Amino acid sequence: MKKILIYVVPILFICLTGCSDKWEAHFGNNDANSQLNLFEIISSSSDYSSFADLLEKSGYAESLKASKNYTVLIPTNEAINAAQTQYNFNDTAVVRSFVGYHIINSIYSVNDNTDTIKAQNFRNKYVEFTRGSFDGIQPKSKNLTASNGLYHVIGQSLQPLNNIYSLVKLEFAGTKQVQAIESFDTAYIENDQTYYKTSPVWVSDVRRNMTTENRKYTYFVIDDAAFDAEFNKLYPYFKTNYEEGNTHRPDSTTTFFAKKFLLRDFIVEGDLLETELSQELTSISGTKFKIPSGSVISRHKASNGVVYRVHSIDVELVNQIKEKIVFGVNPIGYKQTDKRGNTYFRDKRDTIGNLYKDIEIHGHNVTAFYVKYRATAMNVNRYKVYGRAIMGLPGDPQTAVFTQYVHFLNPALVAPNEVDLYKKSVVNHLGSTDTRFTFGVNVLNHNEVYLGEVTQNQYGNLPLLVMSNGTGPIILEYLRFVPIIQ
Template sequence: MKKILNYIVPMLCICLASCNDKWEEHFGKDDANTQKNLFEVVSSTTEYSAFAELLEKSGYAESLKASKNYTVLIPTNEAINAAKNQYNFNDTSVVRSFVGYHLINSIYSVNDNTDTVKALNFRNKYVEFTRGTFDGIQPTVKNLTASNGLYHVIGQPLKPLSNIFTLVKTEFENTKQVEAISSFDTAYVENGETFYKSSPVWMSEVRRNMTTENRKYTYFVIDDANFEAELNKLTPFFKTNYVEGNTHRPDSTTTFFTKKFLLRDFIVEGDLLENQLNSELTSISGTKFTIPSGSLISRHKASNGVVYRVHSIDFQLQNQIKEKIVLGVNPIGYKQTDKRGNTYFRDKRDTLGNLYQDIQIHGHNVTAFYAKYRVTGMNVIRYKVYGRAIMGLPGDPQTATFTQYVHFLDPNLIAPNEVDLYKRPVVNHLGVNDTRFAFGVQPLNHGEVYLGEVSQNQYGNLPLLVMSNGTGPIILEYLRFVPIIQ
């Protein structure tokens, strides 16, 4: 028994010490300030007096007196004094930004073993807690407990980082690329009314990715000559009929669409390291590209990622001008609206076991019935068109071969009947000039059917009809438009 006790007591002491370490690691260390709130901790500690002064000036002091839990990263007096050379603390907005960067919503402890945790601060920016550091800054003291949260002491202040949008407009404002970015956000006044060149499409497709804080992105800024070369290369594919400088529709010009399209391709999801730039990258718009060897100039950390200044990016036209797909289950209208009972949106499995969705319109008894579709963002180029429609599976009402037709809107036509507007010239699958594609559907054919070629003469939408042969059926999984790049 005595030998057993001699063994248990040391082990118990080890366990208690280990458990205490875990407690401190997750919930903070108890000290003399445990009963004080975070404001009282900062304001009553001589070592933090410089930060306490800024805290009062920032207007955030009252928040740290509240019962809600926070985490505070407290720079020492020495750290604040060193920062005075970089920040104008006589400017209240600067003080508020600086202090707010060190105040974090909710409780975050830190230890050397955890992977990166993103903590949202009062400035709606994210501070990265990574293996015992805050944005790479090692704390001098960590995991101390107050009555309403935790605090950590740092020997140098966090540097408030700009988001990618603000960073590139500040650091690279004189580049052609950033001039293009700025052109989307200018305003002008006409007859006393203010108009804005920015548009919801620009905001959602480009700018939002440069400003959002809850995700990381990598952004590239290239040399002026290379940026203009890319613009010139893409411009013919985005031609519109709107006159440049059009004050009421600036978002419909060739320049608008070309710039917006190109600016999407400088943004990549994720915070890429330099050694990751050697592989093929994919932009947020799905364009694949590479960074030529020796092109890297500099790297700049942003609050929502990183910005690389590079000489050039290798874009291939076949990766930029992409194919388009219109799905059968997404019609925008019909010849008439009383045939919903004959229209089926199906989830099916083909004979190979693959799931797919399609539309089937059957038993409608209307001659030349049609479903209307619209392909968006079509470039000025010829497209090869392919379609897929599967029929003859168990349960299908249609089991015999049939033909349906695909018609395209010709904006040059004027006619009283809608259907007569859809006679755009095409080249059919036999290489013959026509005004429609014949789409033959064979039982249990799981492959695509080549329909022919259609040309798009200005950038934008391509309306089309999928029409029945007589009172026959319509079945469509998709139409695929493949650009012909010379």
């Protein structure tokens, strides 16, 4: 079952001086308090005295005196008394977090008939207004007006939730999976200088999704034995030449890449119910996997989704080591830079009607002219390589069959000329050992052409050239690298 999240722009009513349009006219409330601001309402009522005291301690009181419009969820005195057993209100940071969770930017009314509206509070978290409730809490009174906003009275305080990142570190700190997460955020000191292992790639690929508040995710924490098995399965495919424990490039070791890649596979977009876990899931990295029947141990709600503690996940290597594509329109360099007038980046439609983009270099008059590309994040593995290049469509200056070549960088070679470095051994389309692929381009051929096999010996980039035959043309839509998993 899918949850439908409807994002509604908060309603903001603006009146000029002397405008007779009152808040109560919009929300049907004729409370005399509507002439008071939110701070005055909270501080003047004995029913809210406990929250008023916390409001003063939090430093947010001045905000509720201002003319900007807010929505406040006011816990009753009984609700605050109950909350004191869970929170240390002698700690200013705790008070500020607690109070800020109940104050929402802009105006949000509550409606029993609407689906979920996510309202951002002062703590940059989101309170869900769902069919008349706030994070599942039903109000005692609702849609009450003040001169600078709305307030709702609740008999149970909202419970600030940790995001997924904080929750798993708190609840499952002893697991190997969380220890792996924490290893990306540690620091070490060398020669009186502090170095951080945290990598921007780790943050963008994994941690940001665990901490982002305006979207929902489902996260899985697995048993130690299962985590070790998954890590050991992936480790050979991320082999680098950097030694483990390297203090200056900790983000370049085999362990770093294998852990980072594996940890992406535990995050799924959406706030999934337990009944939805029986279907095939797709992680944020595009990996398909399943949760084995009976694997769920517990469920934990987070501010940005849900965390499931499970025994294991069922994921096949063929779904983890993925194909790579290099697009012709994304070159990183050329043999020489004075042929821009002969280089065309084209948006075309093939004879079947499909749109595509490619590069064509024509009439350059340079023998063995080449374009440089880079296949990125290539695993240690053998790949079958396919290419697509379409020529002979209306307006194309090239109408005759031609040949071009694909060369790969051999990092072991040393040569004065750049082109001589690109002689990596490959297996060509005929099954023979060679130092290049022959890429024949036929008129109006929309199919991929099988070029051969290339082996990546360490995790990372695979630089390559697409080279003309003599002074002939170059046309390329893409090269596709398909991993051979055995």
